[in-house]
Amino acid sequence: MEFEDSLYASFEGLDPDRFIFALYYIETNGLLSRAAEEIAVSQSTGTWVPLKYETEEVKRYRARIVRLERHRGSDREGYAEIAYPVDNVNPRVGGIPELLVTVAGCAFEPADFTALRLIDVRVPRGFAQEFPGPRFGIAGLRELIGGDAGDRPLIGTPVKPCVGLTPDVVAEICYEAAMGGIDFIKDDELNVSPKYCPIEERVPKVMEALDRAKEETGKRVLYAPCITTRVDEIVGLAEKVVEWGANALFLNVVSTSFSAVQAVAEDPSVRVPIHVHKGIADAWTRNPSFGIDFQVLCKLARLSGGDSMHVGGVGGGYIRVEPYEILKSCRALRGPYHGFKPTLPGIGGGIHPGNLKAAMDLLGNDIIFLVGGGIHGHPDGPRAGVKALRQAIDAHLAGTPIEEKARQHPELARAIERWGLR
Secondary structure (H helix, E strand, O other): OOOOHHHEOOHHHOOHHHEEEEEEEEEEOOOHHHHHHHHHHHOOOOOOOOOOOOOHHHHOOOOEEEEEEEOOOOOOEEEEEEEEEHHHOOOOOOHHHHHHHHHOOOOOOOOOEEEEEEEEEEOOHHHHOOOOOOOOHHHHHHHHHOOOOOOOOEEEEEOOOOOOOOHHHHHHHHHHHHHHOOOEEEOOOOOOOOOOOOHHHHHHHHHHHHHHHHHHHOOOOEEEOEOOOOHHHHHHHHHHHHHOOOOOEEEEHHHHOHHHHHHHHHOOOOOOOEEEEOOOOHHHHOOOOEEEOHHHHHHHHHHHOOOEEEEEOOOOOOOOOOHHHHHHHHHHHHOOOOOOOOOEEEEOOOOOOOOOHHHHHHHOOOOEEEOOHHHHOOOOOHHHHHHHHHHHHHHHHHOOOHHHHHHHOHHHHHHHHHHOOO
């Protein structure tokens, strides 16, 4: 099939408020230009043959190629930026599901493509403002937690072990973490409502334990039960756990969808922060040759209403993400974006008191550490684990060598003895 020159346009010739821009990296057995043309046509008006009803009027809604940039001087690999008419996607009836199908959909299918990666998606402000965005954002989360949470990295933890715990044991673990000074506790993503730990029993017991801790410490702790469930029931479950006392929520965005996050965020009776987990996302993002860049998912989570989102690890060994990738993700979550409040990046995966400085140096203080083993695996338990993490953060903020801080605090000393320094 021969493509027309009308597939090409310049940025200057397009109204940025009327188009959605998607940037791709392509490698192909054919020509880069041909591959970009295939994507532009197949993802808008056409297919692989001419169509009777593809009139000049219909062609107004065809995608346009606005940028082609060869990589390493090759005609077979490089970057293509494609503009899709925003009128092709109704933000209220279609929304993010249709947006994803528009910019990705069948684009990955052509047999000649040896690599295709969706690097970035930019939507017009008017389109974006049809979505809720974060209700609280970073400043709102800090205000909810209160105390001294205003200008330091926050500390969060998933309850560990992930599964097998009864509601009473989960509540006990949460109490111990709260007594250590934790800011945020979430269920593990594997623990929604197993028969031995039903959510309707777990949430009230955890909140009772956190209330007891608050009476002793004066500190408020956010607890986010995991509400990952079937989409038609997720809003109802969110409403229930809030009725049971939960002051935050947590769900997996890939398994439930961005629309699930949006539905919860737009529910007027669910006025609590939403933490977004990225489990399964690596199946989309990790392969450098095929997939979707994680910053795209971060933008969509922010549009949908996520107040915080796990982005991966810095300095830890379990989840290893290149620093520039983490920076891109954090820019998508925290940078200016159509007037939305910033989403708080969650840093986790092998983090402990001896290695968290790398994340602080790279990303600053507007992060939340999501530390599992580095808290619950402390030799003296989660209370000491939280204290050790906070002591390490305070040392780095003050410019105090962590070894010197450890001589003054046995919790930190024990953590370093167990995991070392990096």
